[in-house]
Amino acid sequence: MHVGLGLPISDPTVLLDWARRAEAGPFSTLGLLDRLAYDNPEPLIALGMIAGATTRIKIQTEVLIAPLREPALLAKQAATLDLMSGGRFVLGLGVGGRADDHVASATDMRTRGRRMDEQIALMRDLWSGKPHSADCGPIGPAPYRPEGPETLFGGFQPAALDRVGRFGGGFLAAAAPSWAGGLFDTVRRSWTAHGRDGAPRIVAQVNVAFGADEVVADARASMGAYYEFSGRADYMLAGMLTTPDEIRTAITQFADLGADEVMLYCYGRDADQVDRLADVVG
Template sequence: MKIGLGLPIDDPALLLSWARRADVGPFSTLGLLDRLVFDNPEPLITLAALAGATSRIRIQTEVLIAPLHNTAMLAKQTATLDRVSGGRFTLGVGVGGREDDCLAAGIDIHRRGRRLDEQMPLLRRAWSGKPYGEGIGPIGPLPATPGGPEVLFGGFAPAAIERVGRFGDGFLGAALPPQYMAGLFRDVEAVWEKHERPGRPRLVAQANVALGPESTVEQARQNIRAYYDFGGRADHVANGLLTTPQEIREAVDAFIGIGADEVMLYCWSSDADQVDGLASVLF
């Protein structure tokens, strides 16, 4: 059973402590979300620091809003992160949905999906060591992982599922309970077969959790509401927070039961004691 931790974003200075505690424990991965117009740390820079503070645990964007980024620079940044981490990096990627992020980055929100579709072949080309384009040489360094870091696509729309079959190594599903996530997992597997990809896609599920005293749980709910405030679903997501050992164990078991290869437990409070608490509950 692989269980990862999604890192809190309200106090970046605490994340090195989170990472070190998780690295000596049983957890498989550290994930970090992405936004531009929000009070969160930039994920690639932060994960590079966490890679240097750890030796075993994987690091993952969950998910990086790739259309906001210059493609050539993103190729270099992600290859560098995979290289310095010794191949421990997973690129979780998606299109986002906040108009203010797109305005700040200077991109058209209505073209963000098409932009990601254009970015993926260029990223794969750069990671392979081939010239980036006509009159342009290779963009180094080569990643530690041959062909580039593992790529997981996040999202709910059919286009996001289709990208797993076209460009990805797997799927990262967030903010849905197991009974609804099962349908997305089966859709991903069907797309994988349609594109005649070998093997099977890696399936990762994410659940929002908070263990500890009421102050920790309430801080987590406040942070969720702030993050999801843009879409009118903030209270719904906050009310779905898993806060007891039984709820968390049952959710993990259910996700494993529908075929999840890994479950990411996203911790919305900066209380680092949750690392040991979750380890005790699940391991």
């Protein structure tokens, strides 16, 4: 079982400190979420900075809201980050669900699922070196591997889960162990139904805050603000893990469900959490 860290979004200036500490610890991956109409760092730029400050740890969008972006440019950005990081980039993708993001990007929220399917197909063609269209040739650079960066798909609806089987890669599950197992099973059935070899990579995510009361309070305030739009902020905050036993138990539960990696997502800015969490999982 690999364990990664989801990075806080409330202060971009602390992220390089987090990254360097995580690189020195037992963590496998650094993840960063995506919004447009919100006060968070742009993930591809931030992860590019982090890639330059590290040498071992993977960097991952968790998830990038693909329908907000033009696909040819996104393919170029992802290939560049994948190549320059030595293949450490993991492209987690989702359709999102916040109307203001689509207002800001002048995209149609109603067609976001179909748009992302089209984007994935085009990006994979471009990564393989195919021309963009009859009027436009290939778009480089080539990614680290011909098939492009490792791709994960997030979501809960049947169409979202089925993308894992349709396009390959893996599943990013932002769900508690109590109901993640059903999602894992659905993704595995999709994988088999689409004739994929092997098995999908399963990456789970759980929200944590570990430290003094002020650290936990900072995390709760940041996470509550992020989920305020949903009307379910209290529910999300109730699932935040704040003790070593809670964190270790969740990791064990996800391992028992067959997850390959667990991302401990942190909303609190205190970088000392990295060292404390390293002691918990080490």
